[in-house]
Amino acid sequence: MDTQVADTLLGSLIDGRYRIRGRVARGGMATVYTATDERLERTVAVKIIHATQGSPGQAGRPSFVDRFTDEAKTIARLTHPNVVAVYDQGTHAGRPYLVMEYVRGRTLREVLAERRRLNPDEALAITEQMLAAIGAAHRAGLVHRDVKPENVLVAEAPSGGPANLVDSVVKVTDFGLAQAVEASTDHDSGNQLMATVAYVAPELVTDGRADARTDVYSTGIVLFEMLTGRVPYDGDRPIDIAWQHVDRDVPAPSTLVPGLPRVLDDLVARATRRDPTGRPGDAGTLLAEVQVARDSVGSPNSHTALIAPVTDGSAVSQPTMVVAPVRPHERPTWARLPEDGPPARGRRRAASGGGDDLRTRLAGLVARLPGEGSGRFAIAAVVVVLGLVAALGGWWFGVGRYTTTPELVSMTKAEAEAQASQGGFDVIYADPRYDDQVPRDGVLQQDPASSAKILKGGTITLTLSLGPERFELPDVVGKEFALAEADLLSAQLEVVKGTARYDDSLPEGVVVATKPEAGKEVKPGDEITVILSKGRAPITVPNLVGKNLNDARNQIAQLGLVLVEPTRKQSDKPRDEVIGQSPADGSGVERGAQIRLEVSEGPPLVTVPRVVDLPCQQAKQVLESQGFPVAVQFNPNAVTRFQNPNENAQVAPGTQITIGCF
Structure with a gap:
C-alpha cells in the first residue's frame, strides 16, 4: 500500500461531506483515497486527479474540467455489477475528483505479482467479468482506452476462499478517465496521451484512433499475461514497446507455458490481431467467444490441460491442477449465452422421453397419409408449400434483405450524408x-466498403479527414537530449543529431537549437535536427575596448586567437583606440577563434575658414567660434595678412590656428 505521512489531504473534508481517511494508491493520473461519506455514513473511494497531468496546470483548465465532468456523468450511468459505481463528482482546490464505490480487495496487478500466472479457469473467469463490464460501456458508447491489470479490481470471493479466483467478483474502474485526459491534452497542449504501452493497441500507436476494438486488444493482452505471467513485449524505452505491437504478432501463450489448450491460443490470437477489422467488434462479441472457449476447456470431451509448475527457479505458489469444468447454468444471469437459459433446457427435455413420443406420432401420421387418396395430394401440396417457404426464406435471409453499399469515399461530409439518405x-x-x-471533412473510409452487402436501411460508418496534419514544432531548447528526443518522438517526428557547438549558458548535452526552429509548422515524419551544447569554450575573451590597437593585438596573439583586420570608424576617441569587439569580453571561444575589433580613426576633420583681410580681432572671433584656438602674431589691432593652416584645410577639431596681423 502506498503511504505518505506528509499528504495534506489526510483528514480533510471535501465538499463538506467526504472525510479523507487514508491513501490507497497513487498512479500516473490520479491518487485514490478512502473516505467516509458523513452524510450517508458509508466508506467510499475518492479519486483526485493530479494537479499536473501532461502539461502544467491541466487539472485546473476549464476545458479539462468540463470534459472530465461529462465523462463522469457517462460513467455514472453505467449500472453493472462488474463496473465500479460512481456516486459523485466535483472539484477540490481546483482539482477534479470522483467519488466511487469502495471495493475491498486487490488489483489484478497485485494478484499477478503474488501468483505470477493464473490457471486457465481462473483467467477465463476473470476475463468474462472484465468483458461484461467493458461490454456494458461499449453499449453505452464509451471506450475505456486504458484496460490493464491496474484498472481491474478483484474483490473477495463470496465463498471467502483465497486459493481459487473463479468465484471472485471482478470490477473494472477508470472508464472514460483516459479519454477525458486525452481530449484535453490534444487540444490544450499538443501532446497525446498514450495508453499503458504494454497493453496499447496498434492503431492507437500509429494514428491515435481508439474504438471498442482497442479495448478488445488490451483485454487480449491482459488474458495473455494472466495465462503466461508476462506481457508479450519488452524494451528499454516505452516507444520501443509500443511499436512492437504494430510490427509483431502476439505469440501463442502455449509457446511460453506448454500444455495450455489450443483454444486459448486461438482466443488470444483473435483478440490481439494487429488489424482491428480482424478482431471481435466489441467486448460483448469477445465475451461470447470467451464463454464458448471456457465451456470447451471445461468440457469432459475436451483435452484436459495439466499446467506444469514454473521451472525457472523462482518461488511461485502455483500448484499443478486440472482445469475445472464450467457448467453454463452456474453462470450469473449477466454472463449467460442465449442458449444457456430455459429454452436450451426445454430443447434437452424434447430430446429425451417427450421427444420420442413426438417422433412416434409424426411417423404414424406420415405412414397413414399415403394410404388415403387425398393424403397423397395433401403431402404433395405440403411439400410444394414447404419448398416455396424454404426458397423464399433462403432468398430473404441470403439475398433479399440485403442491398449494395454506395460509394461514399472522397465525397464531402454533406455529399455523403445526402447520398446515404437517398439510399x-x-x-x-x-x-x-x-x-x-x-481535404478536411472529406470521407476517408467507409464500413461496409462500397459495393459490399448491407442490410436495407442499415448503418454506414464513415471516417472523415481532418486534412493534412500540421502542428508547431515544440520548443525543446534547454532540455537534455533524452527528454527532447522523447518529446519529438511522441509528436511522431524523426530526430537526428547535428554538430554540437560551444555555448556559454547551457551545459554539455543540453539542446541549444533545432532546425527548423521551435514554433515552425511541421508534420508527422518530418526530420528535426537537434544541436547539442558542448559546454563553455575553454578560452575566455578579454576586454579590449579602450586599449591601443597594438596592445590589443599582442594580447590576442598571446591567447592563441586570431585578429581579423580591424574595422576603422570615426570617433571622438584617440586614433587607434579600440572602441568595439566581437565576441564580447567574457565569452568562451576555442583556440584559433577569430576576434574582430573596431578601431577609432580619431575625431572627424573640419574645414578651416578664410580669415585673411579681416581685422585681426574679428578673425580671431570667427576661428574661436568654430572651436579653433588662435595664436596672434605681430599687431593684434591690424589687419590679418596670413593664416596657418590655410583656408579650406582639413584639420582635427581643436587644431590651433596662427594668424599674422600687421
Whole structure:
C-alpha cells in the first residue's frame, strides 16, 4: 500500500461531506483515497486527479474540467455489477475528483505479482467479468482506452476462499478517465496521451484512433499475461514497446507455458490481431467467444490441460491442477449465452422421453397419409408449400434483405450524408484522422466498403479527414537530449543529431537549437535536427575596448586567437583606440577563434575658414567660434595678412590656428 505521512489531504473534508481517511494508491493520473461519506455514513473511494497531468496546470483548465465532468456523468450511468459505481463528482482546490464505490480487495496487478500466472479457469473467469463490464460501456458508447491489470479490481470471493479466483467478483474502474485526459491534452497542449504501452493497441500507436476494438486488444493482452505471467513485449524505452505491437504478432501463450489448450491460443490470437477489422467488434462479441472457449476447456470431451509448475527457479505458489469444468447454468444471469437459459433446457427435455413420443406420432401420421387418396395430394401440396417457404426464406435471409453499399469515399461530409439518405441508410462517424491527400471533412473510409452487402436501411460508418496534419514544432531548447528526443518522438517526428557547438549558458548535452526552429509548422515524419551544447569554450575573451590597437593585438596573439583586420570608424576617441569587439569580453571561444575589433580613426576633420583681410580681432572671433584656438602674431589691432593652416584645410577639431596681423 502506498503511504505518505506528509499528504495534506489526510483528514480533510471535501465538499463538506467526504472525510479523507487514508491513501490507497497513487498512479500516473490520479491518487485514490478512502473516505467516509458523513452524510450517508458509508466508506467510499475518492479519486483526485493530479494537479499536473501532461502539461502544467491541466487539472485546473476549464476545458479539462468540463470534459472530465461529462465523462463522469457517462460513467455514472453505467449500472453493472462488474463496473465500479460512481456516486459523485466535483472539484477540490481546483482539482477534479470522483467519488466511487469502495471495493475491498486487490488489483489484478497485485494478484499477478503474488501468483505470477493464473490457471486457465481462473483467467477465463476473470476475463468474462472484465468483458461484461467493458461490454456494458461499449453499449453505452464509451471506450475505456486504458484496460490493464491496474484498472481491474478483484474483490473477495463470496465463498471467502483465497486459493481459487473463479468465484471472485471482478470490477473494472477508470472508464472514460483516459479519454477525458486525452481530449484535453490534444487540444490544450499538443501532446497525446498514450495508453499503458504494454497493453496499447496498434492503431492507437500509429494514428491515435481508439474504438471498442482497442479495448478488445488490451483485454487480449491482459488474458495473455494472466495465462503466461508476462506481457508479450519488452524494451528499454516505452516507444520501443509500443511499436512492437504494430510490427509483431502476439505469440501463442502455449509457446511460453506448454500444455495450455489450443483454444486459448486461438482466443488470444483473435483478440490481439494487429488489424482491428480482424478482431471481435466489441467486448460483448469477445465475451461470447470467451464463454464458448471456457465451456470447451471445461468440457469432459475436451483435452484436459495439466499446467506444469514454473521451472525457472523462482518461488511461485502455483500448484499443478486440472482445469475445472464450467457448467453454463452456474453462470450469473449477466454472463449467460442465449442458449444457456430455459429454452436450451426445454430443447434437452424434447430430446429425451417427450421427444420420442413426438417422433412416434409424426411417423404414424406420415405412414397413414399415403394410404388415403387425398393424403397423397395433401403431402404433395405440403411439400410444394414447404419448398416455396424454404426458397423464399433462403432468398430473404441470403439475398433479399440485403442491398449494395454506395460509394461514399472522397465525397464531402454533406455529399455523403445526402447520398446515404437517398439510399435509406443511416450514417455514424468513427474517430476522424489526418490525411495529406483528402481535404478536411472529406470521407476517408467507409464500413461496409462500397459495393459490399448491407442490410436495407442499415448503418454506414464513415471516417472523415481532418486534412493534412500540421502542428508547431515544440520548443525543446534547454532540455537534455533524452527528454527532447522523447518529446519529438511522441509528436511522431524523426530526430537526428547535428554538430554540437560551444555555448556559454547551457551545459554539455543540453539542446541549444533545432532546425527548423521551435514554433515552425511541421508534420508527422518530418526530420528535426537537434544541436547539442558542448559546454563553455575553454578560452575566455578579454576586454579590449579602450586599449591601443597594438596592445590589443599582442594580447590576442598571446591567447592563441586570431585578429581579423580591424574595422576603422570615426570617433571622438584617440586614433587607434579600440572602441568595439566581437565576441564580447567574457565569452568562451576555442583556440584559433577569430576576434574582430573596431578601431577609432580619431575625431572627424573640419574645414578651416578664410580669415585673411579681416581685422585681426574679428578673425580671431570667427576661428574661436568654430572651436579653433588662435595664436596672434605681430599687431593684434591690424589687419590679418596670413593664416596657418590655410583656408579650406582639413584639420582635427581643436587644431590651433596662427594668424599674422600687421
